[in-house]
Amino acid sequence: MYGIVDCDNCYVSCERVFRPDLNGKPVVVLSNNDGCVVARSNEAKKLGIKAGMPYYQLAQQLPNEKIAVFSSNYELYGELTARVLEIIRQEAPAYFRYSIDECFVYFNSFDMHDGSTGLKGWGEQLYRRIRKSVGIPVSIGIAPTKTLAKTASHFAKKYPGYRHCCLIDTEEKRRKALKLYSIGEVWGIGRRYSARLEALGVKTAYDFAQKSESWVNATFNNIVIHRTWQELNGEDCVPNEELAKKKSICTSRSFNGMVTDIDTLKTHVANYAARCAEKLRQQGTVASVVAVFLYTNTFRQDLPQYWNFREQRLPMATDSTIDIVKAASQALQDIYIQGYHYKKAGVILMGIGPNSPVQLDLFDFNAEHFQKMKRLDAIIDRINKVNGTETIVLGSQQYSQKDGKGKADVFANAIKHDFRSKNPTTRWTDIIHLK
């Protein structure tokens, strides 16, 4: 069984911890530069304030409403959600943080010794503890699959009768819940897919779950949708990803106002690059590509528009701030054109892989010995020693090539396969680069 613990209107709830007088009143939290609404209290939702709505429109449309408005304060939200997470860690057998405000919990058979009903009590108790010690309300859904758990948490949020925890543990409850759940609300079914499904007469999650497997495959030929269909039917198939490291890291901002000169842009981009490098080091990885993008204000159709994106391959995968900033600066220089009014820029790190001593050892070793193909055995020994393996996989190729070039290929393949099996996120190009 899976549980999902979800902070209600997370950012608003965080602000209310220090402003209890705002309970029961409409509250919104804004994005960077106070641009858009990113969080709404239930009262604000009832006023018709949409997620992502530009703040100036809100002010125009509801001039007479008293709405508490906050600029976002990510340090505060990070701090409070960390406290929520700490309580989950104490109470749950195993967990995985899915986002800043959501956390999956895994239950094994031991935790179910007094039946699934025990899980309902567990959830209610967890709610009370978090509410009391952190001050943030959460909703908890528990079910045999993650998608059904998300469904359950929706009902926990919607109906006070569930006392913040909804359990889907029987076929009857599953059917009942899915019939009341519209297709567009299902986890994994977004705007596009729900529009297509509705056009085909599929209005609820139940309608979708009832379709045959062949219908799903013939209609979408899409593995993600197929998985969602399976999950709604109680088959657990969304993988658990507790140890996931980021495969790309991005820092970007819209400017407050517009920027025309490259020096100001360079300052911004250098800051974003430095921030990216920080995130990279925090997760203990290195990047091999730095990319920069640049936009004019896309909302200002009266002004000339320009956008561009440039990748800069690093000579060697690194987590060094100075190298990453330099590369980003170069990329920016390549795409900057004088005369435009720029509104947004960002830095993306790609080709991210583990910062393992294996890579460095291979690099050093190759530099010295790679030309001497007679040393193949020694090289293999070395790889085995470093990796703690008995043998290395040589791929499908045989030692049939006569000349040194052939052996070099075999060797390169051996390294590639070995690397790949140990470091699934490493890209072929990174490995070739090491050679």
Next chain:
DNA sequence: TCTGGGGTCCTAGGACCC
């Protein structure tokens, strides 16, 4: 006048290799 900031996965098609 004012319009956010992160991520993930999958697929198709082209370039290239043997």
Next chain:
DNA sequence: TCTGGGGTCCTAGGACCC
């Protein structure tokens, strides 16, 4: 002159999530 079959990697684009 005839022109197969198997495979990898990369990119762009499209969908989704919070």
